[in-house]
Every structure is written in structure tokens, then in C-alpha cells.
Amino acid sequence: MFRVVGIGASIGGLEALNQLLPGLPRDYPWPVIVLQHASAGYRDTRLDELLALRSALPVREAEPRRPVQPGVVHVAPPGYHLLVEKDLRFALSVDEKVSYVRPSVDVLFESMADACGPRCVGVILTGANDDGAEGLAAIRRAGGLALVQDPAQARAPQMPEAALRRAGADRVLDLQGLAARLAALPGEEEPA
Amino acid sequence: MPELDSEDLEIDEFVRTLKARHGYDFAQYAPASLKRRVRALRARTGAESIAALSRRLAEEPLFLRQVLAGLSVPVSEMFRDPWVFELLRREVLPVLASYPRINIWQAGCAHGEEVYSLAILLEEAGLYDKTQIFATDLNDVALEEAAEGIYPAANAALYAQNYLRAGGSRSLSHYFHARYERIKFDQSLVRNVTFANHNLGTDGVFAEVQLILCRNVLIYFNDALQDRVLRLFRDSLVHKGYLCLGTKETLAHTSVEPDFEGVDTAAKLYRRIGHV
Numbered sequence: 001m002f003r004v005v006g007i008g009a010s011i012g013g014l015e016a017l018n019q020l021l022p023g024l025p026r027d028y029p030w031p032v033i034v035l036q037h038a039s040a041g042y043r044d045t046r047l048d049e050l051l052a053l054r055s056a057l058p059v060r061e062a063e064p065r066r067p068v069q070p071g072v073v074h075v076a077p078p079g080y081h082l083l084v085e086k087d088l089r090f091a092l093s094v095d096e097k098v099s100y101v102r103p104s105v106d107v108l109f110e111s112m113a114d115a116c117g118p119r120c121v122g123v124i125l126t127g128a129n130d131d132g133a134e135g136l137a138a139i140r141r142a143g144g145l146a147l148v149q150d151p152a153q154a155r156a157p158q159m160p161e162a163a164l165r166r167a168g169a170d171r172v173l174d175l176q177g178l179a180a181r182l183a184a185l186p187g188e189e190e191p192a
Numbered sequence: 193m194p195e196l197d198s199e200d201l202e203i204d205e206f207v208r209t210l211k212a213r214h215g216y217d218f219a220q221y222a223p224a225s226l227k228r229r230v231r232a233l234r235a236r237t238g239a240e241s242i243a244a245l246s247r248r249l250a251e252e253p254l255f256l257r258q259v260l261a262g263l264s265v266p267v268s269e270m271f272r273d274p275w276v277f278e279l280l281r282r283e284v285l286p287v288l289a290s291y292p293r294i295n296i297w298q299a300g301c302a303h304g305e306e307v308y309s310l311a312i313l314l315e316e317a318g319l320y321d322k323t324q325i326f327a328t329d330l331n332d333v334a335l336e337e338a339a340e341g342i343y344p345a346a347n348a349a350l351y352a353q354n355y356l357r358a359g360g361s362r363s364l365s366h367y368f369h370a371r372y373e374r375i376k377f378d379q380s381l382v383r384n385v386t387f388a389n390h391n392l393g394t395d396g397v398f399a400e401v402q403l404i405l406c407r408n409v410l411i412y413f414n415d416a417l418q419d420r421v422l423r424l425f426r427d428s429l430v431h432k433g434y435l436c437l438g439t440k441e442t443l444a445h446t447s448v449e450p451d452f453e454g455v456d457t458a459a460k461l462y463r464r465i466g467h468v
């Protein structure tokens with residue numbers, strides 16, 4: 001089955017992503033969408049450039065109307081909600097903040113659940129807020145897969161804890177475990 | 193692709209009702225954001241379902257105002273992306289100054305934050321008295337609010353900071369009065385603004401202008417509607433007129449790409465070329 005991987009992260013996310021993404025091989029067959037809450041410290045630096053230094057996969061800022069591409073890490077631009085349409089193209093919005101943030105993981109994951117249903121993989125990493133919990137629940141309701149960073153291992157446990165409380169998870173793993181799981185999944189899936 | 197669920201079907205019916213009864217075609221909007229807005233509208237109006245929204249829309253003509261207000265208001269701020277306004281101040285206004293009369297179209301003005309931002313730039317450049325700004329939206333509720341220029345006081349600090357980053361030489365508080373939890377902008381800032389209802393999906397060219405500001409509107413449209421709107425902008429601009437889009441919007445891969453040259457790629461500032 002062809003899947004779409006969404007990863008939500010907040011405080012401590014850059015470090016976590018820089019451990020997670022290098023675990024995905026150069027020939028990774030699925031699209032990966034990364035949403036990192038943009039804190040002031042990241043505003044002047046492009047997250048895609050920071051992550052590209054360590055990732056084997058190409059890292060690009062997600063652009064409106066452009067397709068969600070296999071084997072590419074798409075990064076949400078700061079200040080905009082990022083959504084996935086049913087035709088697997090990206091959309092942006094400047095609608096009001098959700099869970100006090102924009103971009104919001106809830107918005108991304110809910111759109112992924114609508115667009116991709118059981119083909120979604122939602123991953124929640126470190127963060128000091130509750131964003132992503134509703135979105136992960138939507139992914140699970142749609143039959144998708146939910147992976148959550150072990151709160152005990154996260155720099156900020158609140159976001160994974162909120163996700164587990166609200167949505168639960170198929171697996172709770174540390175960063176190495178998450179990377180290994182994401183890397184192994186395509187090989188375990190039956191061909192569509 | 194997943195099957196259409198019943199919510200999608202109800203939204204389709206709602207969109208069909210809006211078009212059939214009132215001529216507003218939200219089928220040309222990007223579906224994922226539209227869905228969030230329809231859901232939010234349902235929650236805000238207390239309707240028990242989206243199907244109930246459609247029934248109410250069919251039965252109560254006055255409900256349309258509320259529906260349009262719910263479906264079409266992006267959140268903005270004054271001097272959003274201050275460096276873009278700094279660029280307008282530095283690069284565009286000196287060129288506009290050479291015209292005897294300046295016409296500017298702010299398309300999709302929503303609550304007017306950028307209209308006041310623009311008016312302040314023009315005032316400070318000494319150009320405002322020969323300028324006419326057309327501020328348009330399809331949402332009458334937003335237009336009325338834009339004309340009033342009242343915003344939450346909680347936003348004032350951000351707006352003031354943006355203003356300074358945009359090259360403002362005073363304090364933004366020079367232009368507004370704070371009352372209770374609100375700030376109200378000086379009404380003289382809109383003395384040369386015409387707030388008007390204009391639907392980018394159906395209405396045509398209404399003026400020849402030297403600058404069009406339309407930021408973070410096209411991101412909500414599908415390819416066909418975006419193309420229509422860009423052609424409308426092309427046909428409204430004078431030779432060498434400026435078009436400023438949102439920083440994540442682009443003319444690349446659109447039918448009007450050959451009609452414009454890029455002035456600043458990051459700010460998405462373009463200039464109309466190729467007019468005879």
C-alpha cells in the first residue's frame with residue numbers, strides 16, 4: 001500500500017527531526033510531510049535547508065498546488081496552515097490559528113485523514129502543547145497508522161502525551177525506534 | 193482514493209445551493225480549507241448538520257450574508273510580512289509618484305488590515321491625496337468592518353512592530369485611538385478608499401490601476417479560478433503596473449506568466465509587461 005507520512009513536532013523538534021529523518025533511506029518510496037512549529041529562533045533560517053543537511057531524501061518547502069511527491073520530505077512553511085487535498089496536492093491557508101498555532105498539526109493531519117484515509121501514517125514528536133492530538137485521532141478514525149514518540153524520551157513530553165491521551169497509538173517508540181519503524185514499513189506492506 | 197463520505201456529499205449539496213440560489217461558486221475553492229470553513233460555520237450558527245445549513249440557505253435569503261462572512265475571511269494583520277511593505281515603500285511608491293493620479297486595487301481586502309497599511313504608506317510618502325484605493329471583497333460583513341477600521345487591542349503591539357519593520361517613521365499609535373479592548377484607526381485614512389463588493393469569481397474589470405495588492409487570496413482558489421483572477425488582474429493593470437501577491441503565491445506555471453516580469457521573487461512583486 002502506498003502511504004503518506006506526516007510528522008508533527010514543536011519544541012525540540014529540529015533536533016528530533018535531525019535524528020529521525022536520517023534514518024529514512026535514499027530510496028524511501030513514500031512522501032514525508034514535516035510540520036515543525038516555527039518558533040522565533042527558526043524564523044530567519046529555512047527549516048528545509050537545516051533538515052536537508054542530514055537527510056538522505058531531498059527536503060523541500062511544500063508549495064500550494066504542487067503534488068505530494070514520493071521520496072521527498074516536504075516541509076510546512078511557517079505562518080501558513082498546510083493541507084493535503086484529495087488529489088494529493090498541497091494547499092495553504094492563513095485561516096485562524098488552531099490549537100494556538102499556525103501551521104497546526106491538527107489541520108494537516110485532519111486533511112490527510114480526509115485525503116488519504118487508511119493510507120496515512122501520523123507521527124507525533126516532542127512539543128509543549130496539545131497540537132496534533134485531534135489530528136492523530138482523525139487519522140486513526142480513518143484507519144491510518146499512529147506512531148508517537150515515547151514522552152519519557154521527548155525533550156518536551158506534552159505533545160506526545162496529549163496525543164496518546166486523545167488518540168492512542170499503534171506504537172510508542174523512541175526516535176531510533178520511530179526511524180526504524182518508518183524505514184521498515186514500506187517493505188512490510190503488501191503491494192497494492 | 194477514499195470514497196466520498198456523507199459529510200463530503202452534504203458539503204457538495206451546500207455548495208450547489210449557494211451557486212444555484214445566489215450565484216456564488218465555491219466549487220472553485222480549494223476543497224480542504226473550504227471543508228474546515230463549512231464545518232466552522234455549522235458550529236458557529238448552531239445548525240445541527242451541514243444539510244441543515246443548506247436548508248436554511250434555501251429558506252432564508254438573509255442568511256447568505258452570514259454564510260459568505262464565514263466562508264471567505266482569511267485572517268490578516270497590518271503590515272503582514274513587513275519587508276514586503278518596506279519594498280512597496282522603497283521601490284513601488286516612487287514610481288507611482290510619477291503618475292498624476294494613482295489607482296490601487298486591494299482585491300480580497302477582508303477586514304481591511306492591508307488597506308490601512310497601504311493608506312499609511314501613501315500618507316507618509318505624501319501621495320495619498322492623489323490616490324484612489326478600491327478595496328473589494330465578496331463579503332459585505334467584512335467590508336463594513338474594514339470601513340470601520342476597528343481591531344482588537346491585543347493585536348496593537350504586533351501591528352506597531354510590523355509598522356516599524358516596514359520602515360515606518362512614527363509610532364503606529366499616531367494613527368489609531370485605543371478604546372477599551374479595541375483600537376480604531378483614524379477615518380481620514382480611508383477618505384480615498386472605496387469599499388465595494390466585487391466577486392473575483394464572476395465580476396470583471398472595473399478600473400485601470402497602477403498597483404494591485406492581492407495577498408493570500410489565491411491560495412484558496414483552484415487552478416481555474418486562480419487563472420481567471422490573474423487574467424482579470426492582467427487586464428486591469430496599466431503598462432508597467434505592479435502586482436503584489438502573497439509570499440507563497442506565484443505566477444509561475446500560470447497562463448499570465450508571459451505578461452509579467454518579476455521585480456522581487458521573494459516578495460512576489462511583479463510588473464505588467466507586453467502592453468501595446
